[in-house]
Amino acid sequence: MAEKVLMKGNEAIAEAAIRAGCRHYFGYPITPQTELAAYMAKRMPKINGVFLQAESEIAAINMVYGVSGTGKRVMTSSSSPGISLKQEGISYIAGSDLPCLIVNVQRGGPGLGGIQPSQSDYFQATKGGGHGDYHLIVLTPDSVQEMADLTALAFDLSDKYRVPAMLLADGTLGQMMEPVALPEEHVNRVEKPWAVTGTEGKRKHNIINSLYLVPEQLEEKNLERYRRYKAIEENEARFESYMMDDAEYCIVAFGIAARVSKNAVVALRKEGIKAGLIRPITIWPFPKKVIAEAAEKVKAFVSVELSMGQMIEDVKLAEDCKKPVVLCNRVGGMIPTPDQVIETVKKIAGGNA
Amino acid sequence: MKRITLFCGHYGSGKTNIAINFTRDLLAKGLPVTIADLDVVNPYFRTKDSEEELTRAGARVITLPFANSNVDLPSLPSQAYALVQDRSRYAVIDVGGDDRGALALGRYVPYILEENDYDMLCVVNFYRPLTTTPAEALEVLREVEAAAGIPFTGIVNNSNLGAETTREDVEKSLSKAKELSRLSGLPVRMTTVRADLAGDGEFPLTLQKKIFE
Structure with missing residues (x-):
């Protein structure tokens, strides 16, 4: 087993994401998840990655949307009020069948609420949040070790099913320190033939889009997506x-x-x-x-x-x-x-x- | 023993806990002590959690106006000037993490340098992910020093893995502390260890009670 280190939950997510091959992070600071962004700000420049503090949560999620379309592993993180701001972008990402990781280190609400831990974004995480028929794969760690382990799993599941994943933690888990055996550097690479990577004149353009004005087409998109959701429900429930x-x-x-x-x-x-x-x-x-x-x-x-x-x-x-x-x-x-x-x-x- | 002792370093290195234990130690020796929490970075894990106990034991406790409230507002209390202006009491100063936290010291530094009776200690835990090697720890040490505007005078080796710490973990960190000492030219002033694992010459730490495992 790897040497253990003493980490905050927020740091464990960040390091695990890097080890899962994530080199693109977009976010905006908010307590109690700020250490995640701070860790990325320190580490990403050293490994040729991108840390970008966006002008808002809305900008950050749309940057995630853009990078995800290129097939790269990408993430954002925030806490409850910030996650509310991201909902439009999350719906667009789900509607474009793109993988990504969204981390919510929950705090008390509604509104600006407080900065202490909460689990009151359960409905938002599991029943939509944004508009339209869609789901996120939502993982809930209960230790700093799982903050790391489930981050890696979230990227894998998200890639596999082309469904955005959410890690739903809370202020306690984000802030508390526990020993962690970090996962080895390891990326389950999934073929992404849909990604917008440049055709080099050799293939048809890929289009990333959530707009379907012909209702029959939009219905078929929804039905196809729900067939994937059914497979996820059958195969990926964990407890x-x-x-x-x-x-x-x-x-x-x-x-x-x-x-x-x-x-x-x-x-x-x-x-x-x-x-x-x-x-x-x-x-x-x-x-x-x-x-x-x-x-x-x-x-x-x-x-x-x-x-x-x-x-x-x-x-x-x-x-x-x-x-x-x-x-x-x-x-x-x-x-x-x-x-x-x-x-x-x-x-x-x-x-x- | 200097009149002012400052604890700085990487966030999560254990500054607050050490400052509280260090204050208890001074109080046990019958010395008049003021402890101040000047951490403007992290709104959790505050000296305020131990305010009642320390006050009962005779300490004067200065905390940030909004510490442990639901207001995440970094502001420094006016009473903090007593730390540098009232020379009749010992002062223990718990500074916020990293270079950002150390910035808060700026306004007190001219007084501290003028009096020139201080220890500025860098707390290091070699089991923290961004300070696992002496070279990385040195990088943080220099960043903090530059932001604080006051040079370190020593190192506190607080290497631990929380509740899972073993005696072996402590032993393994000693050579790293020595190497950091060589690289920085600063002496290792204390090795802080959980009370039940502490050996001779080490500073025993009492931790806060856990509510659940």
């Missing part, structure tokens, strides 16, 4: 299952909420309460199957979130109203404590645990 074998109470949580919940599971088990955790690693595609299977065995679900309850809707859809689903949450930059999760499970368990 971690923790102490679920004999679990009676299933906590569902991702990112930093899953870290908190794992502590709660261990503590509950010590008291004889059979709790387990399903941690979605992709939230689109959502790991529906494992939730549906759990619904046959457990007594209830607890959705632990740093939002007013967004993922809980996907949990309910996946378990098909078979068992009660209870929300355990904090918002506005606050993080649920293990004790809060423990109390929620105990309350459901009542005297019957």
Whole structure:
């Protein structure tokens, strides 16, 4: 294994992106993701890459759109309000079937909100955000190590399916420091015959475009894209299952909420309460199957979130109203404590645990 | 022991934690101490987190007006002048990361140089990605020094891998610290190590309590 280094989550994303062959970064500073841009500013000039601080988030995402059309690995990063600004560009990129990586290190909202961690952009990340029928592949790390590992995976999946990928983290994961074994320099090169790289007079022009004024053509584009989405849903849903074998109470949580919940599971088990955790690693595609299977065995679900309850809707859809689903949450930059999760499970368990 | 001790260096190198532990050490010796957090770069991981404890132990704590609030507004407190103007107390100054953070020192530097009773220490963690070699650490050291407008007088080796640090990790960093010392011409003034791993002559660090693993 590689020598470990002590990194902030934001730095781990940046270094992992470079090792995955990304040499183009466009962004605009915003707390709590600024270290990512700062790291790129230091590293890119030394490796012949491009770091460009755009005049705005809107400019940055459109630069990503342009570079992606040439087939190069490219990324941008921001935090919640900045990601809102990027939505038009993201829709255009999705509508042009281009790969790229968008990183959202979430902070409390809505509006300018705060600078403390949050998961309240779940709807925006998984249900669109911009206009039109489209999806992003959305990955949710729960450690600094996964900030690095999932960054590499996000580039690979995005290239493979020609669907933009999003890494959905939060202010805690962006700022916290943990030891990381960085992935080796490694690029899964995918053929990109669609890329705009110059014809040299040898082939027909490639055109990157999301405008289709003939409705039959636009419909066919949408249908073709949804066939790819179906393949992604079938093949790419990822999750971690923790102490679920004999679990009676299933906590569902991702990112930093899953870290908190794992502590709660261990503590509950010590008291004889059979709790387990399903941690979605992709939230689109959502790991529906494992939730549906759990619904046959457990007594209830607890959705632990740093939002007013967004993922809980996907949990309910996946378990098909078979068992009660209870929300355990904090918002506005606050993080649920293990004790809060423990109390929620105990309350459901009542005297019957 | 100089009257003023400044901790500067790469962001995330451990400056705040060392400044807090260093202050505790001075307080334990019965010395009057003022600790100031002048980090205008990062709004998280503040001295303010330990304000209550340090105040109780007798320290005067100066923090940025908006530290730990939801307002990310870099501004320096007027009380910070007490650090350089009140010579009856020891001063521990926790400076922001990198050259950008060190810029904030500028307005105090003429006073510090005039009094000429200071230690300006460069905190280095060789397990941080942009300072893994002595040459890289030297580059950051020079950038910080240029921005601060005041020369370093020593190095603090704070090499660690967080909760996973082993004694071996500390040992492995010692030769790098020595090499940085040779390259920069500065002495290694302290080797800071988590209290349960610290050996003879090393400065033991107590870390903040974790809420979850």
